[in-house]
Amino acid sequence: MQTAQVTPKVWDRILAARAGRSCLCCGxxxxxxxxxxxxxxxMIAAPGSPHVVAQIGQSLDGRVATVSGDAADVSGPDGLAHLHRMRALVDAVIVGVKTALQDDPRLTVRLVAGQNPARVVIDPSGRLPNDARLFADDGARRVVIQTVEKSRPAGVEVITLPRSQWISPAAIVAALRKLGLNHLLVEGGAITIARFxxxxxxxxxxxxVAPLLIGAGPQGLTTQPIAKLAQARRPETQVYGLGSDVVFDCLMGTRAQAQVWPHAKQATALRHG
Structure with a gap:
């Protein structure tokens, strides 16, 4: 595990690289x-290129809240700062309507320097009230993705998409690209991240991951079940210590799985040989 020290000097350089004013290779x-x-x-993508990342903050036992829905202190202070850094490095943050209703998040950058991203909520049936905090007119773009006709506050951009069982994540990414939002952070909830x-x-x-045990409550991630471990996703992963929390940085996608799978088989053979 590597210890990541995000000093003010480092963060200034990262923001400059994000803005295209500097690089990360010198110094x-x-x-x-x-x-x-x-x-x-x-997290920094080339201008105009699509780049979709996701973040989960959870306990040691994989929970993101208690059974009563209390999620206020799952992540430690460094885990929260990490989330705000991720927000500062993307064009838009995406949440599902269930997360928006339960948490009423602001989705702004407050704990670190950086600009607020656009805020996007996936609300197929128009359940989110118009006084939700993510619709606040604070200068950041606000986008709602829905399948029904529902008026929204002035300045909120409305994307209407079809759905079968749910709205296609690929259609969401394509629609946001048309708005110039290419670098996306899927922040929650677990179902939304799983679909992406x-x-x-x-x-x-x-x-x-924060060092606490919750015992019961909603899980950070639940994807479709598999029958055999050979079917499991095995992303190439780097682990970073961030003070109060530990971050697993997982390289996702089919290509990444294909690259890491031979190494996973070798490791299994060594363990059981």
Missing amino acids: DWETGERAAMTLYGS IEADLLSRLHVA
Whole structure:
């Protein structure tokens, strides 16, 4: 595990690289600072290119809240700062309507320097009230994706898409690209993230684990069940210590799975040989 030290100097360089004003390859950096630039540098995509990442903040036993829905302190302070850094490095943050209703999130950048991304909510049936905090007119773009006709507050961009059982994640990504939103962070909830994974649209998945045991409650991620472990996704993963939390940076996608699978088989053979 690498320890990532996100000093003000490092974060300034990362933001400059995100804006196209600098690079991450030069400079005299400590080992922990270089680890931080590797972690967040992977979030920076070429202008105009699609790049979809997701983030989960969970407990040691894989929970994101208690059975009563209390999720306020699952992530530690460094895990929360990590989430806000991810927001600062993307064009838009996406949440599903269930998360928006339960948490009423602001989806802004408050704990670190950086600009607020566009806020996108997937609300097929128009359940989210117009006074939700993510619709607040604070200068950031606000987008709602729905399948029904429902008026929204002034300035909120409405995307109407068809659905069968749910709205296609690929259709969502394509519609947001038409709005110039190419670099996307899928922040929740578990079902929404799972659908993007199953659609093979994620390039990276960050799982931030905090040292607490909740015991019961909603899980951070649940994808379609498999019959054999040979069918499991085995993403190439780097692990970073961020003070109060540990972040697993997972390279996703079919190509990444194909690259790492031979190594996984070799490791299994060594363990059982």
